[in-house]
Amino acid sequence: MKKYFLIALVALSTSAFAQEKFPALDKSPMDMSYCPANYPGLKAQGKPTDELTARVIYSRPQKNGRAVFDSVVEAGKVWRVGANEATEIDFYKSVTIGGKKVAPGRYTLYAIPTAAKWTIIISKQLDVWGAYSYDEKQDVVRTDAAVQKPSETVEALSMLFVKSATGSDLVIAWDNEKVALPIAY
Numbered sequence: 652m653k654k655y656f657l658i659a660l661v662a663l664s665t666s667a668f669a670q671e672k673f674p675a676l677d678k679s680p681m682d683m684s685y686c687p688a689n690y691p692g693l694k695a696q697g698k699p700t701d702e703l704t705a706r707v708i709y710s711r712p713q714k715n716g717r718a719v720f721d722s723v724v725e726a727g728k729v730w731r732v733g734a735n736e737a738t739e740i741d742f743y744k745s746v747t748i749g750g751k752k753v754a755p756g757r758y759t760l761y762a763i764p765t766a767a768k769w770t771i772i773i774s775k776q777l778d779v780w781g782a783y784s785y786d787e788k789q790d791v792v793r794t795d796a797a798v799q800k801p802s803e804t805v806e807a808l809s810m811l812f813v814k815s816a817t818g819s820d821l822v823i824a825w826d827n828e829k830v831a832l833p834i835a836y
Contacts, residue, residue: 677710677735678712678713678734679710679711679712679713679733679734679735679808680710680711681708681709681710681711681735682708682709682710682711682810683706683707683708683709684706684707684810684811684812685703685705685706685812686703686704686705686706686812686819686821686834687699687700687701687703687704687812687814687819688811688812690703690706702743702744703743704742704743704744704746704812704818704819704834704836705740705741705742705743705746705812705819705821705834706740706741706743707738707739707740707741707760707810707812707821708738708739708740708741709732709733709738709739709760709808709810710733710734710735710736710738710808711733711734711807711808711809712733712734712807712808712825713806713807714804714805714806714807714825714826718826719825719826719827719828720764720766720826720827720828724764726764726765726766727763727764727765728763728782729761729762729763729772729782729785730761730762730763730764730782731759731761731779731781731782732760732761732762732808732823733808734808735780735781736778736779736780736781737759737760737761737776737779737780737781737782738759738760738761739757739758739759739760739777740757740758740759740760740773740821741756741757741758742754742755742756742758743755744836745836746818746834746835746836747818747834747835747836748771748773748792748794748832748833748834748835749771749792749793749794749795750794751791751792751794753773753791753792757777758773758774758775758777758791759773759774759775759776759777759779760772760773760774761774761782761785762823762830764798764828765798766798767797767798768795768796768797768798768830769795769796769798769823769830770793770794770795770796771793771794771795771796771830771832772790772792772793773790773791773792773793774786774789774790774791775789775790775791776789794832796830796831796832797830798828798829798830799828799829799830799831800827800828800829801824801827801828801829804826804827805824805825805826805827805829807825808823808824808825809823809824809825810822810823810824812834813831815833817833817835817836818833818834818835818836819834819836820832820833820834821834
């Protein structure tokens with residue numbers, strides 16, 4: 652009897668797995684960047700150069716021959732700085748952005764891009780899709796970042812932390828635009 656029960660259980664388990672269908676690869680895959688760069692790898696090797704300061708998790712939309720700004724991303728409108736879920740930024744220690752102290756924690760990163768500058772927004776609003784439910788009352792800080800031109804066109808939205816004299820800059824680039832958000836610590 653136990654033998655038949657076990658065979659039936661295995662058969663049911665196998666058919667349940669056969670019915671699972673995993674989703675296709677997302678057109679805007681999720682990525683993350685650490686400050687300092689490659690922190691988890693360095694930590695695993697016992698070679699971290701600095702303590703963990705920040706991490707950004709974002710989806711990377713592709714240019715795919717499109718004009719990005721003023722087309723895919725509307726000028727003067729709140730944007731989730733990526734695709735799919737709104738971009739999240741974690742601070743592991745107190746930082747200063749735009750002259751305002753930001754406590755350690757998880758936040759959402761938004762931007763209002765224009766031709767000359769992006770207004771970067773750090774928000775307490777969490778676990779949101781896009782910027783559809785953006786709530787200005789949840790803003791922790793807003794600061795402007797001048798638009799620069801990258802040395803070459805950036806196909807997929809990209810973010811990385813670059814050391815600066817006062818901490819790090821979060822560099823965000825896509826298509827023919829790049830901005831740097833100074834983070835002091």
